[in-house]
Amino acid sequence: MKAPTPIELMAFYDGELGEPRAREVRAWLAASGGEGPALVDNFRALGRHVRKAAPPPAPPPDLADRIFAALEAEPSGSRVKAEPEPAPRLAPVLTLRPAAPAEPRAETRRLPAAVRHALSATGLAFAAAAAFVFWWSSPGTLGPSGGPGKPSAPLGVVAYGTDVDTVDFGERMGSIYFISNDSQSTPVLWLDDDAAEDAADSP
Amino acid sequence: MKPRPPLDRPRTRPPPRRWLAPATLVAGALLALAMGPATASAGAPSPPPNNPATAALAAEVTVLHATNAGGGIDGRVGNLAQLKKPPFSAYDTYKLLTQARTPLTQGTESPSALPDGGNVRMTLKQAVGSGRRKMAVTIHKPDGSVFLPLAEVTMGTGEPFFVAGYRHKNGILVIGIKLVG
Numbered sequence: 001m002k003a004p005t006p007i008e009l010m011a012f013y014d015g016e017l018g019e020p021r022a023r024e025v026r027a028w029l030a031a032s033g034g035e036g037p038a039l040v041d042n043f044r045a046l047g048r049h050v051r052k053a054a055p056p057p058a059p060p061p062d063l064a065d066r067i068f069a070a071l072e073a074e075p076s077g078s079r080v081k082a083e084p085e086p087a088p089r090l091a092p093v094l095t096l097r098p099a100a101p102a103e104p105r106a107e108t109r110r111l112p113a114a115v116r117h118a119l120s121a122t123g124l125a126f127a128a129a130a131a132f133v134f135w136w137s138s139p140g141t142l143g144p145s146g147g148p149g150k151p152s153a154p155l156g157v158v159a160y161g162t163d164v165d166t167v168d169f170g171e172r173m174g175s176i177y178f179i180s181n182d183s184q185s186t187p188v189l190w191l192d193d194d195a196a197e198d199a200a201d202s203p
Numbered sequence: 204m205k206p207r208p209p210l211d212r213p214r215t216r217p218p219p220r221r222w223l224a225p226a227t228l229v230a231g232a233l234l235a236l237a238m239g240p241a242t243a244s245a246g247a248p249s250p251p252p253n254n255p256a257t258a259a260l261a262a263e264v265t266v267l268h269a270t271n272a273g274g275g276i277d278g279r280v281g282n283l284a285q286l287k288k289p290p291f292s293a294y295d296t297y298k299l300l301t302q303a304r305t306p307l308t309q310g311t312e313s314p315s316a317l318p319d320g321g322n323v324r325m326t327l328k329q330a331v332g333s334g335r336r337k338m339a340v341t342i343h344k345p346d347g348s349v350f351l352p353l354a355e356v357t358m359g360t361g362e363p364f365f366v367a368g369y370r371h372k373n374g375i376l377v378i379g380i381k382l383v384g
Contacts, residue, residue, distance in 0.1 A: 162364045165337065166355040174368075179285045184362065186285050189354055191368035193375070 004028055006039070013043045161185050259306075260336070262325050263381045264315040266301045269294035269367070270374035283379075285365070294374065304383065307338075319371055320345030323378060328355075335359045340380060342366060360384045
C-alpha cells in the first residue's frame with residue numbers, strides 16, 4: 001500500500017479524501033504504528049491554533065435589515081415609542097409661557113435708572129484710576145517716572161547699559177571689553193601698566 | 204414635526220441694552236487715558252527736577268585688588284558676576300580694598316582716593332535723556348602721572364563700568380565706577 005502524502009493526510013483529516021483512497025489511508029494509519037497517528041495529531045493541533053487565531057465570524061450582511069424588519073413587525077404597544085427629538089424641547093416652553101406673569105421676566109431684572117447711572121459712574125472712576133496708576137508708574141515721556149527723590153526713568157536706563165564714548169589710553173596699550181550680563185553689557189577699560197613701569201624702572 | 208404655535212403676546216419693549224455698561228467702561232478708560240497726563244500734572248506732586256546740577260547724584264567707586272593668590276572673590280564684593288567672566292577671569296582672587304561714594308556736581312571734577320595714594324577724578328556732564336548722564340573719568344598715580352588720561356562714558360544710575368590694569372602689590376587694581384542717586 002502506498003503511503004499517503006501529507007496533502008492526502010490533511011484531506012483525510014478534513015474528511016475530504018474520497019474513496020477508495022480514504023480506506024487505504026485508514027488502513028495505512030492502522031498499520032503504521034505511531035507515525036501516522038502522530039501526523040494526524042499534528043493536524044488536529046494545528047487546526048486548534050488556527051481556529052483560535054481566526055477572527056470571529058462576521059455578522060451576516062442583512063443583519064441590520066432583519067433587526068429593523070423585526071422591530072416593524074412588533075405590535076406598537078409592546079415597545080416604547082420613540083418621540084421626535086424637538087417635541088420634548090418645545091413642551092416646557094409652551095407650558096411656561098401661559099404661566100408667566102403679565103410682564104416679561106427681563107423687566108423684573110432691569111435695574112432702576114439711578115442705579116445704572118451710579119454703576120456707570122463707578123466704572124468710569126475705576127477706569128480713570130487705572131489709567132492714572134498706569135501713567136504714573138510708566139517711565140519715559142508719559143509722566144514722571146520713579147517717585148520723588150528718585151532718579152528719573154530707572155527702568156529705561158537699565159535697558160541701555162553704559163556706553164563708552166571716548167577713551168584716551170595715552171602712552172599705554174589698552175583694550176575695551178564688554179561683559180554681557182543679563183540684559184546689559186558692562187564695559188571694561190583694561191590698560192597695560194607693565195610697559196609704563198618698565199620704562200620707569202629703566203635708567 | 205409639530206408646527207410651532209404662534210406667540211400669543213407681541214413684544215412691546217425693546218430688548219435691554221446690555222452692551223451699554225461695557226461700552227461705557229471702555230469709553231471711560233479711553234477718556235481717562237487721553238486726559239490722564241493733564242489731570243495728573245494738576246493734582247499729583249510735581250516730578251523730580253531733571254536738572255543735573257541739582258539732582259543728588261554720586262559716584263560709587265569700588266576698588267578691588269586682583270591677584271592670582273587662589274583666594275577667590277571677597278565676600279564683601281557682593282554679587283558681581285562680571286568678575287567670573289573674561290577678562291576678569293584672568294585673576295582668581297579679588298579682594299575689596301575700598302568702596303566710597305563721592306558726590307557729583309555737573310561740571311566740577313570730583314576726586315576719589317585710591318589705596319596707594321592715586322585718585323580717580325570724575326566730572327559729571329550733561330544729561331542725555333532717559334536719566335542717562337555723560338561722565339568724564341581720569342585716573343592719576345600717586346606721583347602725579349596719568350594712568351588713564353580720559354574716558355568719557357554715558358551711563359545710567361546703577362550701571363557700573365570698570366577700569367583695570369593699574370599695577371598694585373603683585374596684582375592690579377580693578378576700579379568699578381557706578382552712578383548712584
